[in-house]
Amino acid sequence: KFKLAQLVRACQGLYEATTAFDAPLVSGKDSVKNDYHGPDGKLSIPPTLLVSAIARVPDIRRAVTMDLKAIGNVLVVLGTTAEELGTSQWARLHGWSGGQVPVVDLVSARARYRTLHRAIQDGLVRACHDASEGGLAVALAEMAFAGGLGASVELAAIPVTAGISLEALLFGESASRLLLEVAPEHLGALEALFAGQTIARIGVVTGTPELALRGRPGEPDRTWKGEALKRAWQGGLSA
Secondary structure (H helix, E strand, C coil): CHHHHHHHHHHHHHHHHHHHHCCCCCEEEEECCCEEEECCEEEECCCEEEEECCCCCCCHHHCCCCCCCCCCCEEEEECCECCCCCCCHHHHHCCCCCCCCCCCCHHHHHHHHHHHHHHHHCCCCCEEEECCCCHHHHHHHHHHHHHCCEEEEEHHHCCECCCCCHHHHHHCCCCCCEEEEECHHHHHHHHHHCCCCCEEEEEEEECCCEEEEECCCCCCCEEEEHHHHHHHHHHHHHC
């Protein structure tokens, strides 16, 4: 009954999101009970909800990838990071349970996505990456080693809720956040486009393949080499 209740709540959340975004789903199915019987006995998977969605891309030439493109470009974050480590990859890695799970603000998220789409269509964004599994630190690392470049970031510049821990700042998975790479000459136009929304300059693209994080007051700076980051990323939790 508990698992079925979870599946029902997942459907309710999906309904709320799709109606808020006016995003239709083209297909879907649920699996409440799915057992595999093999030589080692029975293996039961958790209740699963599968859905399919598609979207039209007006001009594929305007599509933006996540890899960093050029030294000196500005790194920008959209959205606020909160103390939301519940169910995160960080929590799984450390065997930690409890905490606040990410809460989605559907109204601000839709406004952010629509504005970002316009910014991309206007040619203001060189690279874009969502901050999801692993949080901002992982997303920044992926952008850096994907482009063979580096990133220098000021942690104090990242929009956060009051009293946030360093772990949540780096690895929390607050919803609807995005990282952008923007050419300096387009920064003013981008900020004007996002007027009234949460946007902040947090760093720059560097030529050294590494992720350099300048700590907040009282916290140490941290630097990870690109090769080590990529090796850890490819190795998963065992690296």
